[in-house]
Amino acid sequence: MTAADRLAQQKAWNWYDWANSAFFTTVLSVMFAPYMITVAGKAAGCVDADETCSKTVELLGLHLAAGSLPSYLTSFATIASAFLLPVVGAFVDRSHHKKRHMAGYAWAGAAFGSLLFFLEGDNWQLGAVAVVCASILAGCSLVSYYAILVDISTEEERDRASSRGWAWGYLGGGVLLAVNLVMFLAHDTFGLSEGLAVRLSLLSAAVWWAAFTIIPFVKLRDYAPRNQVGVGGSVWTSSFGQLLRTLKDLRNYPMTLTFLVAYLFYNDGIQTVIYAAATYGEKQLKFGTSVLIGTILLIQFVAFGGALLFGRLAARHGAYRLIKAGTFAWMVIVVVALALPEKNVALFLLVAVAIGVVMGGTQALSRSFFSLLIPRGREGEYFALYGAAERGTSWFGTLVFGLTFQITGSYRPAILALIVFFVLGAVFLARLDPVRGIREAGNAVPEPVAGV
Template structure:
């Protein structure tokens, strides 16, 4: 009598193992974005460039200029110009990188190499001191671009290690780990900065060591996903000829031409452009609003930044659980409504009321963690198989290429009204437009058009 051997399906177990390794790259790269880009680099670069420009007191606002490729740029504006240049360059480079990633059987290698080279340039910020702002300018631009390149591979790997039904859970846990990792290192670095005298350090040295620690954190924790994720062969490749770069450009051109064939994917990208621009502007403007309009000192702002980091950890997990019941699409739509409430409420915050300001920070953190995590997972369902790198590159490039709209509106409204209150509430237009396009989106149709399985709850 013949017997049939039955084998347990080890797929879920193997995916779970890789997913746990994948989370660690969110933990790793968040150190660069929080400690370096969000908190320390800008003020320190202004200080160093101010000395080179001849400012009497570099800690005060200085309109004197330094020469960047022959252009006279105000020392106080240099960090903004550098990050803007890195943003524009990323928008041009990332789609090509994404096409290359899709054609490669070594996504994790690309992710790790971009991360390690990026962390090397980030470490060069340690040598920015005295009047030597130039090394910092090169380091921040290159490391920012390479960080974006690494995320293209990282996001593409999400599709390889999770099924459609697992996507929201995995993406949410990754974002949560990122907020937690960024918050832990930022807290440690702020202790070193605020109490540098107790550690026998100058203020400048404490900042330089903190930025160096972010580079080490980024590079070191990248080892975990590099070892824990396996490479997979590319799928559904578009036929192209020539070398790696020419094939990448060829596949990118095919994708751009074919994007109108996926109208729901295109609709989501437009929606994401608007509401994500609003999110980024709220985050970037919160410190200015708190200090200039509400009258809080630096200690309150630092406490709020840390609070947002750690609460966003819970927010990402909370929205991930909600998505299991209501679906990512509905959670994103209601998340944009939540952002509308936040910016309207922020307009009426009273001056010097710490409790209400911290409460607003909690609300921002919860909605921010959830909307960012579910945006990534939901978009992954709208991508045709084998095009993950390209589409996630477009996702990142569009975000970076248009992320100045919100700050421009914020600045213009302040210039016209002389108050940050109407400036902050003006950002509601981005969330309204984002919601309008989300309402026009049919999630089930978009997932089916992309050739993916529709999750049990959309």
Template structure:
């Protein structure tokens, strides 16, 4: 290969090949987050746990009877939300240590695959959730969620290895778009199986269990593509520490947290991301509740809107990637934050049972959703000192996961005070306003230079 480079620079070609392999992990893991976490797991666990609690075969979220978890008596209708919250909070503590280990080992590809395949194994155990047997599923969803987050630390860190600063927005946007497409395709297929289960000779619960299993197999199978197509690189910028890998990782993490004061623009962006991302996640999480309880839509409209957002987000990620090439990721993120403000205000005034207006809001959400998530990842990569990608992206994911309950808490409090979901949805504007305030305080070019990176032509 060195002889070939003496004739022509083939580095862009090698990067392009790795980038194409890298995209497939977005495609792989999105199946778990869409089919399992977003749509099918919670209602099915409520039914199964409800039977164990004595709510009957038609148990649903209205069941107030409890099951026992580690000595705690938890309502069957709340169990999946407690489990995902526990996984989220646990991830906030686990991921930074995992990030330090990833940086020190120089085997990001192996870490990515190991965490992905371990996570998919536990996700596959959800297939055995039936009757009133919910305990294994409770453990499996926590384990698979945490391991999925660990795999993303390696995945995000690899972005820096396979792309130049000028390529980051394009590559990240392609990855997010590929993820929305893959996750949306499997979700659409699974919804067909679940909704038309009689046509396939299945009872509804078996259809749900097979759909959960399909997401685990999809995740594991498509992870083979990045595992084979990426290559490991020697670590750079490693902090000298004594002891074994775990001890050295804790030491490096402590050093990094102390040194972050030298990168004020990086910290400013993390604060901005913490707020506007919390707003984004809350809008997505409460959209179905708002559509059903406030606007009076049935399951068919809500399912159609979920799929619409998924596929429109595919295009939104690509569109924002092109806009970033012309105007810079920073400006596009700021514009995206303003767009989210407009969306929540318009959502407050949506007329009841107006399907067209609801779908149009879904299109707007999809366009901005794909773009803001893709560019947040690529822009943050420019603010990371070389060799610390795992740690910083772990902190990035910890901000995303560890604080994502603020918005839903505010939504619930406003509803309790007012008795209406309309003021609750518009109250979320505070997160986008705070995100925009911190973005406006950010000097993007200064932050990139402080991190030791080269600013792209358009910042």
């Protein structure tokens, strides 16, 4: 494949970041949780049906507080994904049709996501099933999507391609979120109730996801699996067999394992900072809803530029150096956030800009750098482990944040406690020899990394 062909494939590949990010931003990050709390609160008999509601609803024989229901649903989906994704990855590696897997999971996830439109009144059960299934299927689609990156780019092109994809995703997610927030905040102007505005926003994310997935499905090519180790039986049984072999063989790639552990810690810190930012801004710094909404959009669009910036810098300095620098930048951000005065909008937005730049860069380069540590032909399953490391522990940072607040009664020490995740990530990154890891995986060492 020529350089021009690879670039064309990479541009087509970028569209799936644009497509799926709408679900993660509009649904999982902003709209779903508060609306589900309202609906479940009505079913539980809460007068105001808000997040302070401690009355319970019953789910699978368990009595769960309405105000905590979205957190429980998200936790269940992430834990289920951690067990399911490696099997999906093994199946992807043995298939000639990665793009079909990506699109199939995406369209199934979007179909479940569209059912969130019927989340109204006190009918919360359908929404609970829909968001769990859509979240799991989104994770499954990303396993195939990440694996395709290796097929359409050389080692030297990987950082730039991954960064463009992340940037495209932040832009797409931000555009739809901006439209939906306008519709929500001005719902009376459009003749909509607040509930209908939310439901239309949830539906729009599903439609966006499904519609834009058509572009990479049509334009991407299928690539035959490479370097497969023979395992007897059908595709299904051989997929499970390959999973067991990969878990055993991971010890033969100590640098790959070291990076996974580092990523587990610093990514959990990133996700928790994003999760806690709105709570910290509202409860500790006393900002109103308009400031918080503006901050969310600012981070989304700044992250677009941050991903592109880090992609360019990686061409000179290598992804490994920039990821390490990113963990230290996150430590600085946490310390600065600790010292922010109340109601100082300018400083709060300045920190948001820093978050957007570093978040876009570290996430994009983490994906591309990990791809260099994967043995050829095992991309699907190793990226599944990557996803499992992210999803299986994504609750730990929020737990630390919540426990620290409960012990101290303040969100300032709670936000500071998150620095431990970046410190541990930096410690494991320091123990990593990138050149050794890339060579052990059988890949070519990009020139910027070779100079480490």
